[in-house]
Amino acid sequence: MNSEQQYIDLFRQCRTMIDSHSAPVLNALREQAFQDFLQQGFPTQKVERYKYTDVPAAFAPDYGVNLNRLDIPVNPYEVFKCDVPNLSTSLYFMVNDAFYSKIQPAVALPEGMIVCSLHEAAQQYPELVARYYGKQARTGKDALNALNTMLAQDGLFVYVPRGVVAERTLQIVNILRSDVDLMVNRRVLIVLEDNAEARILFCDHAADDRSFLTTQIAEVYVGNNARLQLYELEETHVKNKRFGNLYVDQQADSNVSLNTITLHNGLTRNRSEVTLSGERAETNLYGCVIADKQQHVDHNTLIDHRVSHCTSNQLYKYVLDDQAVGAFAGRILVRENAQHTVSNERNANLCATKEARMYAQPMLEIYADDVKCSHGSTVGQLNEQALFYMQQRGISREEAQMLLRFAFAGEVIDCIAIDALRDRLHHLVEKRFRGELSRCSGCKICK
């Protein structure tokens, strides 16, 4: 019953080992995180934000944790073949929570830009990292933030200095690799200073047929007039559990778009929290979920409009088959002085079977009096009239269903701004619906 105990024991027993393999900037927050975890424990489903995912159950099994930083032998370039042709990216790998630094992309980054291991960054640029690390993902308000901060030793650091434009998309491939069931606590810190621009694509893959439990806390800072496109593509397997908390803080005139695409997974809970701190900032959140069997995908969003003249837009679509469970809880908070806010939220879901379940909870809280906001959600089945129309033209019912599902999900994929990635995802989604993407397509072992 007490899922917390093993993590508490682990921390108490291994504190010295954790610290010795980690940088002071990260170690500085551990004690407070531990106290916060002790106090909160895992959130039960009685906690509104965690209503749709059973966290204690997910954390109950005994997973190995690589606190001693043993080198896990892998050559990611052999394991992973890039799944997005015609997309020239600066390709990096994360193996579990560790940045793979043995091979670096041939094309140099723009002057001053940093892409490296968080561990390394915390040693080389301690002041820079300390300025941002743990500032948004506060441990007192979320037990998973606390747990991750207690245990995290490494992760990714991306820094784009003032005015620098990263022309090439950064592609970060997260590979889960282990010979035993493994827990991974990964940290991501992304900083775009004023007028900076970047596109970052995360691809989650599991390279071993093991149970994985990942907590990933990502903190993103977007300066004045900076632009960021963030893509997260999950193609793992049914034994993978992912808990991702993403925090974005946007300054004036900045623009962020976040696309989260879940093609294959076990259990996924993504919390995305965007704070619009500067006027005229715009944020766009898109989510596309395709789930079947007993897969579980839970998106929980908060857009916090703190100042006036900001725009936010959310579109999340789910296609659920078999006994899959989907959840979307999206909260828009328009604070008292956030006048002239424009905010839209739309969640549309297809339940293809009677057993598939969708929990939808669009939420809009407005404390300002001059705003334009909308929120809504639909859950439905495929349009029978459209199916018959297609059948009359000679398209089999099965193929017609495929075309309708593909079209339904396609609306979100169309929001991807990178042409090659968009085309590829249309292709992957089609393959996924045809059952040809049985696990993930990028890994050698899955082929």
Added chain:
Amino acid sequence: MMLEIKDLHASINGKEILKGINLTVNPGEIHALMGQNGAGKSTLSNVLVGNPAYEVTSGSVTFNGKDLLAMKPEERAHEGLFLSFQQPVEIPGVSMVNFMRAAINAKRQYHGLEPMSAGDFLKMMREKRKIVELDSKLANRSVNEGFSGGEKKRNEIFQMAMLEPTLSILDETDSGLDVDALRIVAEGFNKLRTPETSALVITHYQRLLDYLKPDIVHVLLGGRIVKTGGPELALEIENKGFDWIKAELED
């Protein structure tokens, strides 16, 4: 004969609409089906193409010697049956190109042919589009989405041109069309006619029949065909309505 309907009874939601239809269509013939609202015209067309909302309770339909009622809707299409829908359905997110390619290739597969190459397919789209003066932009849009009423009906005839059916059912294809759209639709249909193709044209108005020149005109009343005649019957109905036919029946 191409189509033979014998004593067909059908119902929707338990209510019997067709109460014993008998109708024979030979290759090359155009039959007009007239009648007041609720007479069963659209029910007949829906039953023929296999709309699952309708239930056939008795009777038989053979199409080119095969049992039509035993076939799935898509098989009926492959065998050469086409319905121009009274209300064409909008399908957001499915482009006309993908829709038509799926339809054409499904038919080719049914007849043991290889899928059409992308080049040949697009060429065919271009040629057939001209028949109903359909804008190239419409062909790249989602099926019927954002089309005007006239565009939707032209799109039906465009699909007919692509699929080359042997028996087409036009279910009030003229309804709501302006003068030019009606001419384009009717002329488009006539361009597709061959001595082997037949049609069943459901309409309330003579104007479409002026263009299509039916060989035989039937009047449907209360789920039965109560009168059959030549083209002059349609003119008579245009002038006098249906009451005189009802009166005839009562005598």
